[in-house]
Amino acid sequence: GQQLNQSPQSMFIQEGEDVSMNCTSSSIFNTWLWYKQDPGEGPVLLIALYKAGELTSNGRLTAQFGITRKDSFLNISASIPSDVGIYFCSNNNDMRFGAGTRLTVKP
Amino acid sequence: DGGITQSPKYLFRKEGQNVTLSCEQNLNHDAMYWYRQDPGQGLRLIYYSQIVNDFQKGDIAEGYSVSREKKESFPLTVTSAQKNPTAFYLCASRALRPSGANGLTFGAGSRRTVL
Numbered sequence: 001g002q003q004l005n006q007s008p009q010s011m012f013i014q015e016g017e018d019v020s021m022n023c024t025s026s027s028i029f030n031t032w033l034w035y036k037q038d039p040g041e042g043p044v045l046l047i048a049l050y051k052a053g054e055l056t057s058n059g060r061l062t063a064q065f066g067i068t069r070k071d072s073f074l075n076i077s078a079s080i081p082s083d084v085g086i087y088f089c090s091n092n093n094d095m096r097f098g099a100g101t102r103l104t105v106k107p
Numbered sequence: 108d109g110g111i112t113q114s115p116k117y118l119f120r121k122e123g124q125n126v127t128l129s130c131e132q133n134l135n136h137d138a139m140y141w142y143r144q145d146p147g148q149g150l151r152l153i154y155y156s157q158i159v160n161d162f163q164k165g166d167i168a169e170g171y172s173v174s175r176e177k178k179e180s181f182p183l184t185v186t187s188a189q190k191n192p193t194a195f196y197l198c199a200s201r202a203l204r205p206s207g208a209n210g211l212t213f214g215a216g217s218r219r220t221v222l
Contacts, residue, residue, distance in 0.1 A: 033210045042111075042197050042213030043150075088149065095140060095211070096166075099149035 006089055006098035014106050019076040021101040023089030031092040032065050032072040038085045047074070079105050109134045113198050113214035120221055128183045128217045130198035137203040139181035140211065143167060144195040156181055157203060185219065193220050
């Protein structure tokens, strides 16, 4: 089956720093979805991308659908403590998820 | 408010016991999914259903069973054959119409611990 690789696996940053993470696939996707999971909770959809090259923002979050349709990037600007959690990428082809990027923000 | 309700939130069972996790949604979503999340790991698909009375195996279906008798409900039974000691089970749903390009709505999860 297709592979979804997320990097980095974890990040430890200072409050106020910008964050960048990405996801790559072994197959072409029609949709990229980014979710955030708070500790002990279910993931919540942050951003959905539907077209190659698309750049979409949601507050301090910006995500891009790669031109090759095999990758996507999520950036968080000016991080705050509540950004802590696990960020997952996924797609609507087969509803599989990457292993996640675990973000820790130090005040 | 519309959403997905999972129960129980916490579950402690001895080895050899089957247990059924409940998942109910009032979002009128067509498709429902079960994922397992092991400590420090990502989400792995157990089973999914896109229509009533039909369901498909995911990547780790062994030791699990499901049913989809109603659109709103997708219970998961963890059988005694499932050996993982501790796992977090997440139920999710999504609409398939007007297009399949919709994200998942997740429940709050059920945490199972084997004593």
